[in-house]
Amino acid sequence: MSDKGLLEVQDLCTYFPINKGVLRQKVGEVKAVDHINISIDQGETLGIVGESGCGKSTLGRSILGLIKPTGGHVLFKGEDVTNMDFKKLRSMRQQMQIVFQDPFASLNPRMLVEDIIAEPLRIHESSLSRNKLQSRVEQMLELVGIESDAANRYPHEFSGGQRQRISIARALIMNPEFIFLDEPVSALDVSVRSQVLNLIRNLQKDLGLTYLFISHDLSVVRHISDRVGVMYLGTIVELASKNQLFNNPLHPYTKALMSAIPIANPNIPINRIILEGDIPSPANPPSGCRFHTRCPNVRKDCDKTDMLNRMIEVERDHYVSCLLYK
Amino acid sequence: MSKLLEVKNLQTCFYSKDKRIVSAINDVNFSIKKGETLGIVGESGCGKSVTALSILQLIQPHSGMITQGEILLNGQDLLKLNEKKMQQIRGNQISMIFQEPMTSLNPSFTIGYQLISPIRLHRRCSRKDAYDYAVSMLHMVGIASPEQRMKEYPHQLSGGMRQRVMIAMALSCEPELLIADEPTTALDVTIQAQILELMKQLQRKLQMSIILITHDMGVVMGMCDNIAIMYAGNVIEFADKYQIFNYPKHPYTKGLLSSIPSLDRDVDVLNTIPGIVPSISNMPSGCKFGPRCQHTLPICKQLQPKSIQVGNDHSVSCWLYEQEGGES
Numbered sequence A: 001m002s003d004k005g006l007l008e009v010q011d012l013c014t015y016f017p018i019n020k021g022v023l024r025q026k027v028g029e030v031k032a033v034d035h036i037n038i039s040i041d042q043g044e045t046l047g048i049v050g051e052s053g054c055g056k057s058t059l060g061r062s063i064l065g066l067i068k069p070t071g072g073h074v075l076f077k078g079e080d081v082t083n084m085d086f087k088k089l090r091s092m093r094q095q096m097q098i099v100f101q102d103p104f105a106s107l108n109p110r111m112l113v114e115d116i117i118a119e120p121l122r123i124h125e126s127s128l129s130r131n132k133l134q135s136r137v138e139q140m141l142e143l144v145g146i147e148s149d150a151a152n153r154y155p156h157e158f159s160g161g162q163r164q165r166i167s168i169a170r171a172l173i174m175n176p177e178f179i180f181l182d183e184p185v186s187a188l189d190v191s192v193r194s195q196v197l198n199l200i201r202n203l204q205k206d207l208g209l210t211y212l213f214i215s216h217d218l219s220v221v222r223h224i225s226d227r228v229g230v231m232y233l234g235t236i237v238e239l240a241s242k243n244q245l246f247n248n249p250l251h252p253y254t255k256a257l258m259s260a261i262p263i264a265n266p267n268i269p270i271n272r273i274i275l276e277g278d279i280p281s282p283a284n285p286p287s288g289c290r291f292h293t294r295c296p297n298v299r300k301d302c303d304k305t306d307m308l309n310r311m312i313e314v315e316r317d318h319y320v321s322c323l324l325y326k
Numbered sequence B: 001m002s003k004l005l006e007v008k009n010l011q012t013c014f015y016s017k018d019k020r021i022v023s024a025i026n027d028v029n030f031s032i033k034k035g036e037t038l039g040i041v042g043e044s045g046c047g048k049s050v051t052a053l054s055i056l057q058l059i060q061p062h063s064g065m066i067t068q069g070e071i072l073l074n075g076q077d078l079l080k081l082n083e084k085k086m087q088q089i090r091g092n093q094i095s096m097i098f099q100e101p102m103t104s105l106n107p108s109f110t111i112g113y114q115l116i117s118p119i120r121l122h123r124r125c126s127r128k129d130a131y132d133y134a135v136s137m138l139h140m141v142g143i144a145s146p147e148q149r150m151k152e153y154p155h156q157l158s159g160g161m162r163q164r165v166m167i168a169m170a171l172s173c174e175p176e177l178l179i180a181d182e183p184t185t186a187l188d189v190t191i192q193a194q195i196l197e198l199m200k201q202l203q204r205k206l207q208m209s210i211i212l213i214t215h216d217m218g219v220v221m222g223m224c225d226n227i228a229i230m231y232a233g234n235v236i237e238f239a240d241k242y243q244i245f246n247y248p249k250h251p252y253t254k255g256l257l258s259s260i261p262s263l264d265r266d267v268d269v270l271n272t273i274p275g276i277v278p279s280i281s282n283m284p285s286g287c288k289f290g291p292r293c294q295h296t297l298p299i300c301k302q303l304q305p306k307s308i309q310v311g312n313d314h315s316v317s318c319w320l321y322e323q324e325g326g327e328s
Helices: A056-064 A086-095 A113-124 A130-143 A148-152 A160-172 A190-207 A218-224 A242-247 A252-260 B048-055 B083-089 B111-123 B127-140 B146-150 B159-171 B189-206 B217-223 B241-246 B251-258 B319-327
Strands: A007-020 A025-040 A045-049 A071-076 A096-099 A178-182 A210-215 A227-232 A235-241 A312-315 A318-320 B003-015 B021-033 B037-041 B064-073 B094-097 B177-181 B209-214 B226-231 B234-240 B308-311 B314-316
Touching: A007 A056, A025 A056, A025 A235, A045 A056, A045 A218, A056 A096, A056 A178, A056 A210, A086 A096, A086 A113, A096 A160, A113 A130, A113 A148, A113 A160, A130 A148, A130 A160, A160 A190, A190 A218, A190 B251, A210 A218, A227 A242, A227 A252, A235 A242, A235 A252, A252 B189, B003 B048, B003 B209, B021 B037, B021 B048, B021 B064, B021 B209, B021 B226, B021 B234, B037 B048, B037 B217, B048 B064, B048 B177, B048 B209, B094 B159, B111 B127, B111 B146, B111 B159, B127 B146, B127 B159, B159 B189, B177 B189, B189 B217, B209 B217, B217 B241, B226 B241, B226 B251, B234 B241, B234 B251, B308 B319
Parallel strands: A045 A210, A045 A227, A096 A178, A178 A210, B037 B209, B037 B226, B094 B177, B177 B209
Antiparallel strands: A007 A025, A007 A071, A227 A235, A235 A318, A312 A318, B003 B021, B003 B064, B226 B234, B234 B314, B308 B314
């Protein structure tokens, strides 16, 4: 991995305690993010795919410091975000923004669109005059393709796609370098989804943004990302460039995940690998390789060898965490 | 093969807040043969679910009603039946799986209780027989240790398992037609693959027809024989899946297919359909896709196009093909 990464995630862990009983004693922990190492270069899009509950969103939120990680470091431009004091973290957040999944829940219904978009500016640049504020909001609205009279309306007057554009405008107003996109198109209809995806891509080209893009939809991730990481139960099982991953998936989970996607083309014969069973609970993950309970290629030492943190470089920049490639 | 279900000119209306009547679906026509799978595809709010609910007459009387049309099951018009007769058809000849496996099971009864009641209702058998049958159904849908599960409550099961229970329940009376309303939308892809595979297997085994309602083109292409594309309350195109994929006719179908990012090739900019789906209380006049269409003719704004045959079992509602249809 390159050494001039904009964002460097080292050994990041986020555990949630499970408390039980009258005294709320800690009886265990959910290892939502377990020893993850990734780096994102300037201007790059790293896509993370995985099923629900695998820790994708927790990873992103831990990187932004919205959830305090249990261990490890997040270096943004060489500075450690994880143990920064609140004041410094807050100014750091100008450069790191987030777009949430559900555009119906992430915009305050009682605030005007103008106020929603201007809120970050009010916090970080409180000395700005009202006129300046307005013109910045208008600029942002134009950038995301919404007519400027929208500023004086409320979120409920907009459709899902337009609301997601407003969320993007809010994230962009501080001129951030890094944006964490947490399933930004999953709640949108197909015909609107492609509009928002194109917008996200164009903004990256025009403004030189760096993205961490999370989705459970592999075709969307393929469309938007440069590199892709596949997550399973809190760990990254495979990390490679988009073409390497999609043309030559190595980890049995990645293979199964790809074959499970319904393809919108009846001319292509389907050859599915159907995984048995459900995803194990992250509170009690299987020993050894976490995928071994569902893996079709399981070997006898898979349940004993701890694969955490062991990424094997099979080809250049193509990492996989699986004993088959040892 | 004879037609199992035929829907003709179906129209369902709802009362809006200001006491106006708005139609959610209009002039819907399609048919399904025995053992066949029909996919109904469309975006949210296009009337897919209303169509399904109308077939079973599950529209709440105070919120809306079926105003026009015929629903023929084996030649018998369901709309002419009284409530008691309809009750015998629901869950027995036609049954339904709903989208949210989390909310469509009753949280305060055990899985066993919920499985046994429809069997007892339609089959008139003893409690013991019904229990044994329910266990065998759970076994058939691939649930491990079914006797144990019979005693458990819905919250103790995962999403995929709950959907399996729903399928077991829907199939327990060996229906001729299964209506599946977005059965896998709430599930993860690997679980979705399991459930779809299960539905296919059971379909072969029980020789039933399936109406699969979804917004996911991928799911439809993998599962269905015929596809009906819905937009703003109308079926705008109907054909078999190869026709739809290889030779789509309606501009909306074309737009929909090309706006899906593909897994096997890279595209720089995705095709988009400009604008948004119109709301049902404020429909444009003429063709409802008109304001978003790139090939509008003057007539599109005035009159809504009728469904025209453009090939073998391929019909489309679009003025662009009016001439073509007239010639053939």
